[in-house]
Amino acid sequence: SGSAPNPTRLQYPEGFLWGCATASYQIEGGAKDGGRGPSLWDVFSHTPGKTHEGDTGDVADDSYHLYKEDVRLLKNLGVQTYRMSMSWSRIFPEGKGKVNQTGVDYYSNVVDELLKNNITPYITLFHWDTPAALAGGWQNRDTSKAFADYAAFITKKLGDRVKHWMTTNEFVCFTDLGYKIGQFAPGLKLPDAQVNQVRHHGILAHGLAVQAIRANTPSGTQVGLAENATVYVPIIETKEHVEAAQKATRLGNAPFLTALMEGKYMNLYLEREGANAPKVEEGDFKAISSPLDFVGINVYTPFFVRADDSKQGYAEIPYPTSQPKMASPWILLAPECLYWAVRNVVDLWKIPALYITENGTSSDDVINSAGRIDDIDRIMYLRNHLSHLHRAVSEGYPVKGYFLWSLLDNFEWADGYSKRFGIHYVDFKTQKRTPKLSAEWYKNTIAQNAVL
Numbered sequence: 001s002g003s004a005p006n007p008t009r010l011q012y013p014e015g016f017l018w019g020c021a022t023a024s025y026q027i028e029g030g031a032k033d034g035g036r037g038p039s040l041w042d043v044f045s046h047t048p049g050k051t052h053e054g055d056t057g058d059v060a061d062d063s064y065h066l067y068k069e070d071v072r073l074l075k076n077l078g079v080q081t082y083r084m085s086m087s088w089s090r091i092f093p094e095g096k097g098k099v100n101q102t103g104v105d106y107y108s109n110v111v112d113e114l115l116k117n118n119i120t121p122y123i124t125l126f127h128w129d130t131p132a133a134l135a136g137g138w139q140n141r142d143t144s145k146a147f148a149d150y151a152a153f154i155t156k157k158l159g160d161r162v163k164h165w166m167t168t169n170e171f172v173c174f175t176d177l178g179y180k181i182g183q184f185a186p187g188l189k190l191p192d193a194q195v196n197q198v199r200h201h202g203i204l205a206h207g208l209a210v211q212a213i214r215a216n217t218p219s220g221t222q223v224g225l226a227e228n229a230t231v232y233v234p235i236i237e238t239k240e241h242v243e244a245a246q247k248a249t250r251l252g253n254a255p256f257l258t259a260l261m262e263g264k265y266m267n268l269y270l271e272r273e274g275a276n277a278p279k280v281e282e283g284d285f286k287a288i289s290s291p292l293d294f295v296g297i298n299v300y301t302p303f304f305v306r307a308d309d310s311k312q313g314y315a316e317i318p319y320p321t322s323q324p325k326m327a328s329p330w331i332l333l334a335p336e337c338l339y340w341a342v343r344n345v346v347d348l349w350k351i352p353a354l355y356i357t358e359n360g361t362s363s364d365d366v367i368n369s370a371g372r373i374d375d376i377d378r379i380m381y382l383r384n385h386l387s388h389l390h391r392a393v394s395e396g397y398p399v400k401g402y403f404l405w406s407l408l409d410n411f412e413w414a415d416g417y418s419k420r421f422g423i424h425y426v427d428f429k430t431q432k433r434t435p436k437l438s439a440e441w442y443k444n445t446i447a448q449n450a451v452l
């Protein structure tokens, strides 16, 4: 069979889960259909100057209407799993209070369609599309509570069929990028103290949601999150640099994953922030550090570090300008990050199960005269990352599965439709989906359960 042991190739273990990932605002469209309320991303993308050429998620891939076709694409790939997210304001148009049954029915139908095709849904409750009606957004502590109520409601509804839940996706993107840098919704540039409070509300929302899901779903339900833990690669694999990479992993993720895993903010972070440190209420960290069944990490690109004798114990190595980049300039090519992402966090925090919840790249995809999209750069990126992930699996790290970002070209946030991350090409005028060469490659990877 495709899984027969073969020492000459990078065979993945039996039962390893292959999947694709997407997010609601990036693929669904149907922004005003079926009673959906606006999210901060609807407001932001409709504000002139915020996204590439004013692109919005109004239509996106129209997956709100075409979801059955998208499940067929998944089926054709042979994936065992699909990571999707739900639009909070499709379920609670005002973020809380009145339920929109049409929205609930939509997700229930998507889940049924997946299960009918033997594809296991992994659902992210929040991938940045905060309901616009929630006053103050993530500056307001009440948003964390509203999130937990939404989590309780929808996991109770779908918990008979959905067994894997992720609370939030990538804290830094909806906190720092939205409230400090201003590049993402809601586009604010707040002072540090307020940003730290927004970050705290983000991890609090996660923690309260974990408690809410546990209280409302059958036992055996698996709860985790998807976090873009910043990845640090030791410049050379010696004891001192490996330790430096671990120190960097703790400090570099101090407001987020480190706080979740350690049940408090680390001293070095609190010292550094001083008077700007977040205000923490009694009980917050009990929720925030709720035990998880798995941790999902999204990995695209790392930093390189070396040991030094500074207080933090490491220094980041700037990239040479000649470091290869993919079509999005922030994706510097360094595939060893997939190995170190796993090793750093598991060695530090003894995580029971881990998924790569996103990995992939944009590419300057074009349809050639033969009608094909020969995205060999994407295949190169994926093949090399999966080779390094294979090392982690071989060394016994508990990696259970891999979700490729993304199933389809989609609304790439501030970059609008100018960056294509899909392994299926989407013609945004006709909504026609065409498998790229990388889809064919991924299909073969899954069938062989090996990296070739």
Ligand code: PNW
Binding pocket: 023, 026, 169, 170, 173, 228, 298, 330, 358, 405, 412, 421
């Ligand atoms: C992730 N950065 O986000 C997201 O989870 C996806 O929704 C997104 O489409 C994907 O990566 C590709 O970008 C990131 O600028 C977006 O450093 C931007 C950055 C990092 C992650």
